[in-house]
Amino acid sequence: xxxxxxxxxxxxxxxxxxGDRPTGRLHVGHYVGSLKRRVELQxxxxxxxxxxxxxxxxALTDNADNPEKVRQNIIEVALxxxxxxxxxxxxxxxxxxxVPELTELTFYYMNLVxxxxxxxxxxxxxxxxxxxxxTSIPVGFFTYPxxxxxxxxxxxxxxxxxxxxQMPMLEQTKEIxxxxxxxxxxxxxxxxxxxxxxxxxxxxxxxxxKAKMSKSLGNCIYLSEESDEIKKKVMSMxxxxxxxxxxxxxxxxxxxxxxxxDAFSKPEHFEAFLxxxxxxxxxxxxxxxxxxxxVKVKRFLNEVLQAELAPIRERRKELMKDIPYVYExxxxxxxxxxxxxxxxLARVKNAMRINYF
Ligand code: ATP
Ligand code: MG
Numbered sequence: 225x226x227x228x229x230x231x232x233x234x235x236x237x238x239x240x241x242x243g244d245r246p247t248g249r250l251h252v253g254h255y256v257g258s259l260k261r262r263v264e265l266q267x268x269x270x271x272x273x274x275x276x277x278x279x280x281x282x283a284l285t286d287n288a289d290n291p292e293k294v295r296q297n298i299i300e301v302a303l304x305x306x307x308x309x310x311x312x313x314x315x316x317x318x319x320x321x322x323v324p325e326l327t328e329l330t331f332y333y334m335n336l337v338x339x340x341x342x343x344x345x346x347x348x349x350x351x352x353x354x355x356x357x358x359t360s361i362p363v364g365f366f367t368y369p370x371x372x373x374x375x376x377x378x379x380x381x382x383x384x385x386x387x388x389x390q391m392p393m394l395e396q397t398k399e400i401x402x403x404x405x406x407x408x409x410x411x412x413x414x415x416x417x418x419x420x421x422x423x424x425x426x427x428x429x430x431x432x433x434k435a436k437m438s439k440s441l442g443n444c445i446y447l448s449e450e451s452d453e454i455k456k457k458v459m460s461m462x463x464x465x466x467x468x469x470x471x472x473x474x475x476x477x478x479x480x481x482x483x484x485x486d487a488f489s490k491p492e493h494f495e496a497f498l499x500x501x502x503x504x505x506x507x508x509x510x511x512x513x514x515x516x517x518x519v520k521v522k523r524f525l526n527e528v529l530q531a532e533l534a535p536i537r538e539r540r541k542e543l544m545k546d547i548p549y550v551y552e553x554x555x556x557x558x559x560x561x562x563x564x565x566x567x568x569l570a571r572v573k574n575a576m577r578i579n580y581f
Contacts, residue, residue, distance in 0.1 A: 238271045241384055248440075253436065259305070281371070354435075373401075380413040386417060428487055430443025448540055458526040461480050462480040464478070464518075471515055481518070485528065489524075
């Protein structure tokens, strides 16, 4: 009997949905927080479908008067994706606004969420503060967690690889799924967040060491950055302000240069650029003991970042030679995304009893 039931159950599909706002070129925070993982998952071959969304409609919620910025950054983000190794043959790259079904789903999900629930979202709270929206929050911006729930559920996503700032969005999505399924019948798939396993990558700080690296804060090292710019930014980075002499002990807590080394350095970097240390633990121990200067550590970080970013930058330059091809990829991806989202929307409307004809 049990076997019979099992045989009837469809195998659970494994589907990824994730994306980025086209508000600027992508930076190394995106890379370690989400992008690198996506490429690994893509190449693992373990997923039935992978959807990578350029969230232009979401970007417009706080850039309503700046549509040209959003438009231009669509191609920048697509170039960043492909230069990091997202392969259109394996991952479906698409533009959010070209899938109108997502807005319709959002509209129906809005009935399942209260204003006070949205007000409790800590990420949205801090973003409202950063943008100086205190008394004039655009309604679209305030409700973007609901539109993210639509993006995720439209593709029956099971896995959402993102940075830590997205945790409240995933919780909100799960609540919407539960509510929908309990009121209308089980039509939606519940997703799981997939956070970076490396602590330093959860929320990479900006080069100023203050907040998370973010396009909107101007504290970024971009994936497309030229080599001399990377060096300049690394050499200006925040370390331990009390470490004023090489001989005195230095602190690792809040020391951005070491956070970046935690996120980016690999054993082979030590062999190639700093062979007098076997690994990062040895370098850290020396810094804490005293006798290791910031400049030496920064020079090493510069070598590490140069080694990681050079191949990405070179691939990007190649891709830039054929921009129409990149748009073609996005067009095809958007068409496929729309056909999948339309099927979900039909299922949702059926469940909601709005299927009259
Ligand atoms: P904006 O300032 O426009 O919000 P952003 O830099 O925060 O831009 P998003 O497009 O909002 O970037 O985020 C895209 C993805 O990258 C999300 O999964 C987010 O968690 C991840 N991410 C963004 N910044 C970081 C960071 N500093 N460290 C780790 N992950 C990050
Ligand atoms: Mg953001």
